Amino acid sequence: MMSVSIIEYYAEHERYKCGYCKKPDTSYSHGIWAHTMTVSDYQDLIDRGWRRSGKYCYKPTLDVTCCPSYTIRCKALDFKLTKSQKKILKRINKFLSGEAEQDKDERRMSTSQSYEQIENLGEQFVAPKQDPQMINIKLVRTTPPSGEWLASAKQTHELYVKYQMKVHGDTPDKCTEPKFKEFLVHSPLLEEHSEVGPPSGYGSFHQQYWLDGKILYAFKSRNIWSIKEEHSEVGPPSGYGSFHQQYWLDGKMLAVGVIDILPKCVSSVYFFYDPDYMHLNLGTYGALREIAFTRNLHTLCPELKYYYLGFYIHSCCKMRYKGNFHPSDLLCPETFKWFPIEYCLPKLNSSPYSRLDNDIDSVDENYPKQGDINFIPIHYKGSVLLYKVYKKKVSKSRRNSEELDEYLRLVGSKTAKNLVLVR
Numbered sequence: 316m317m318s319v320s321i322i323e324y325y326a327e328h329e330r331y332k333c334g335y336c337k338k339p340d341t342s343y344s345h346g347i348w349a350h351t352m353t354v355s356d357y358q359d360l361i362d363r364g365w366r367r368s369g370k371y372c373y374k375p376t377l378d379v380t381c382c383p384s385y386t387i388r389c390k391a392l393d394f395k396l397t398k399s400q401k402k403i404l405k406r407i408n409k410f411l412s413g414e415a416e417q418d419k420d421e422r423r424m425s426t427s428q429s430y431e432q433i434e435n436l437g438e439q440f441v442a443p444k445q446d447p448q449m450i451n452i453k454l455v456r457t458t459p460p461s462g463e464w465l466a467s468a469k470q471t472h473e474l475y476v477k478y479q480m481k482v483h484g485d486t487p488d489k490c491t492e493p494k495f496k497e498f499l500v501h502s503p504l505l506e507e508h509s510e511v512g513p514p515s516g517y518g519s520f521h522q523q524y525w526l527d528g529k530i531l532y533a534f535k536s537r538n539i540w541s542i543k544e545e546h547s548e549v550g551p552p553s554g555y556g557s558f559h560q561q562y563w564l565d566g567k568m569l570a571v572g573v574i575d576i577l578p579k580c581v582s583s584v585y586f587f588y589d590p591d592y593m594h595l596n597l598g599t600y601g602a603l604r605e606i607a608f609t610r611n612l613h614t615l616c617p618e619l620k621y622y623y624l625g626f627y628i629h630s631c632c633k634m635r636y637k638g639n640f641h642p643s644d645l646l647c648p649e650t651f652k653w654f655p656i657e658y659c660l661p662k663l664n665s666s667p668y669s670r671l672d673n674d675i676d677s678v679d680e681n682y683p684k685q686g687d688i689n690f691i692p693i694h695y696k697g698s699v700l701l702y703k704v705y706k707k708k709v710s711k712s713r714r715n716s717e718e719l720d721e722y723l724r725l726v727g728s729k730t731a732k733n734l735v736l737v738r
């Protein structure tokens with residue numbers, strides 16, 4: 316019952332239409348298809364510039380692509396609201412307390428949990444004057460599909476269609492249910508809980524793969540359970556993995572945040588809302604609630620401290636808003652270390668692609684070393700064998716080894732030894 320990441324690598328890559336500058340063939344990235352992925356492997360990948368869309372994981376090639384996208388994380392524990400974020404919260408409070416609404420009839424409820432949580436953000440924040448209505452946030456596991464998710468799937472898809480058509484000008488054929496699910500429901504992330512230990516107990520193991528009575532490969536002390544060791548006995552009550560956060564008001568679904576709960580962060584995948592409430596800036600509101608959620612989870616999981624907003628694209632003004640959640644860091648595309656955004660912006664102003672790490676001696680600690688390729692686990696015809704064995708038994712084509720060298724650089728040597736690559 317060991318959880319393992321099983322992936323396929325797409326060696327051939329094309330230039331795609333860029334979603335930001337709209338040029339037809341200037342976007343450049345590498346991709347893997349993840350059948351399954353442990354949350355700790357995915358954490359390592361996003362800390363190397365990867366991101367997922369459904370089960371497809373991709374890493375933009377920052378020095379080649381037209382609009383370089385830097386992984387951005389907000390330090391949720393030190394978060395400070397800006398003036399405009401406070402304004403947005405005030406507007407929502409006003410709306411909820413009925414001041415800004417014509418139909419004031421049923422806007423009477425007990426003090427909203429949402430204010431408490433946002434006050435938790437550690438800033439003095441003007442509380443609503445009257446008893447506000449409450450926006451209830453419901454955390455629903457989407458992979459594997461929970462009963463709560465299945466019960467609200469149709470409604471969620473309808474909200475998504477409304478949002479995509481109104482806000483992004485999509486045509487209905489672009490937001491069909493299968494496409495929606497592929498993008499925002501399917502996930503390779505394995506459901507992992509902290510409370511329940513592995514049947515074998517914690518510790519270091521050899522996992523042996525046998526074929527014809529011969530051990531082909533033994534995983535040495537895999538760190539699959541390391542989350543449990545690092546994270547004390549108590550993890551997030553929901554467990555780790557992929558979820559929707561549904562925002563409900565008066566039995567109406569207002570918005571949905573698609574998130575991953577990972578060992579070190581809450582990672583935002585997407586956010587969509589009812590365009591009838593466009594004036595409320597629900598996108599920003601959602602990010603603030605997700606920061607508050609991250610802080611709450613931190614009280615249970617001390618390692619979980621960050622809120623990942625995905626990619627920060629400096630060359631695209633529309634995408635700069637992701638830099639408005641302070642304090643935040645950008646990931647250096649060469650050394651994969653984090654730097655405060657204020658420190659990076661002058662570099663990005665002078666060149667869209669920039670190494671963010673100023674220290675010329677600083678290196679990528681997971682840059683592959685000679686021979687690392689031999690330790691890539693390969694899934695071949697129902698068995699898992701190390702590349703060095705696979706090479707002897709199955710194929711030593713040059714193409715294969717060049718492809719794997721590239722793959723190794725992209726995922727890094729640590730992760731390459733964890734992910735089982737299907738050939």
Ligand SMILES: [Zn+2]
Nearest residue numbers: 333336381382
């Ligand atoms: Zn572009």
